[in-house]
Structure formats: C-alpha cells, structure tokens
Amino acid sequence: MKDDLSTLESGAVMRWSVKDKACAENIHRLRSAAGHIDGIVGMLEADRSCIEVVKQIQAAQTALARVSESLLNEHLHICIAALSNGDSHESERLLAEITEVFPSECNLRRLS
Secondary structure (H helix, E strand, C coil): CCEEEEECCCCCEEEEECCCHHHHHHHHHHHHHHHHHHHHHHHHHCCCCHHHHHHHHHHHHHHHHHHHHHHHHHHHHHHHHHHHCCCHHHHHHHHHHHHHHCCCCCCHHHHC
C-alpha cells in the first residue's frame, strides 16, 4: 500500500495510509462525493427538478467539506507539534500556510 508522506521543515512527518481509519473515512467520503457528482450529471441529462439537483450538489459539497476538515485537523496536529518545539519561525510559517488555505475557517494568527 502506498503512503503519502509530507515532511515539514521542522522534520515532523505527516503520514497518510489507506490503513488509517481517518484516511479510509476520507476515501469513503470522496467516493460518496464522486457518486453524487455522477448522479448530478445524470439528473441534469434527465432534466430533473432544480431542487433535486441542488440537494445532490449540497450532499457532494458536504462530503468534500468533511474531507477538507479532516485533513486540516490532521495538519493542525502536526502544527501543534511544531509549536510545542518552540520554533517560532516554523510555527509562524505553518500558521500562515493554514490561514492562506482556510482563511474563513480559521483565524489562527490570534494563537501566536
């Protein structure tokens, strides 16, 4: 099985493997979103009700948002580890990276 490794400047390693429960849940959510999107295409081709299509779009968005939240949560754990090592430069870099990707979801500058 293939692992995805992300090494931070601090040397901390974030590892995702399909063996991990969180990763398996994310894969399930992504497959669910893909199924919803395939369904949306079919619904549009079949000229289904706009409300039905919008509900399917919302379901796909929810699944994607949960994957995003899960990945952010994992990344934050890595950042917290870097913060606890006392490396303020690395901490600031990581916080800036997170707030750039998730500007409306978190305002982490206040934590530093």
